[in-house]
Amino acid sequence: MPLDNEIIKGAVEKAKMLGKQRKFKQTVELIVALKDINLKGNEGKFREVVYLPHAPSKEPNICVIASGDLLLEAKKLGLRTISREELSAMKGNKKAARNIGNSCDWILVSSDLMSLVGSILGPALGPRGKVPIAISPKSNISDVVNNYKRAVWARIRNEPQIQCKVGTEDMKNEEIIDNINAVFNTIESKIGIAKIARVYVKKTMGFPVEIALR
Incomplete structure (x- = not known):
């Protein structure tokens, strides 16, 4: 079940506005909250490299x-x-x-x-x-x-959620939307939509904005 691009766009725009501007370029992060996940089982070891369609302008080391x-x-x-x-x-x-x-x-x-x-x-x-x-x-x-340069880890750490970078605040909304879809679709294909509880987007120092599931 893909996310709705118009819903993502509204959430991204709101997330960019929330929080104070900082002296550094903030990343834009996707948070996928999960349910009914056994963190100590194979599900809890979920780890995938996702190659984003658009490389964040802040290059990794x-x-x-x-x-x-x-x-x-x-x-x-x-x-x-x-x-x-x-x-x-x-x-x-x-x-x-x-x-x-x-x-x-x-x-x-x-x-x-x-x-x-x-x-x-x-x-x-x-x-x-x-x-x-x-x-x-x-x-x-x-x-x-x-x-x-355009890769990110999508993985479960110590909590039932996956949080990863999907861009930087100076990127076009359309590019961030494409990147969010790439990460979300990877998670959905591996874990299943039934185990996805909520989805949020936020800046590094900003507040989470929910992306409503259809």
């Missing part, structure tokens, strides 16, 4: 952990990079691991280094909800990065 040509190509793009040697040197350095977890929105890892990343960075990434993404050492890193 992307870190690439790789070696060889993949590392060189990532450096050419001006991305934050970590080589195999630099990663190995972080072993036991909790401060360095926390820095990666705090500063990187997406951590793209050459598949041959995933086990090393798990053992060295895993303890710092897990509590922060960061999940390393495995990519092929032969990937076209430019294409991969462009995809993750």
Whole structure:
């Protein structure tokens, strides 16, 4: 059951108006409240990457952990990079691991280094909800990065709800509407409409505005 675009538009417009203007660019967030969800069961482990139709104007911080040509190509793009040697040197350095977890929105890892990343960075990434993404050492890193510039996590954390970014306050309403639909349709297809209780949209520092379900 798709959302009604006119209803979404009204909610987005209201959400943009609510709350004080800040000195930083606020994100626009979608909140999907769920019901009859067993947080300790498989349902509670729901986690999907959604590629938004329109990339938010505030780009995420992307870190690439790789070696060889993949590392060189990532450096050419001006991305934050970590080589195999630099990663190995972080072993036991909790401060360095926390820095990666705090500063990187997406951590793209050459598949041959995933086990090393798990053992060295895993303890710092897990509590922060960061999940390393495995990519092929032969990937076209430019294409991969462009995809993750418009990607968001749709996932259940510790409460029966899914909250994720669907844009920034300076984006056109039509773009935010498309992004909301992309996230909502993914959730509905995986969880089912019967378990969706309410849907809201809000700015980072604003108040939630309900998007009525049809």
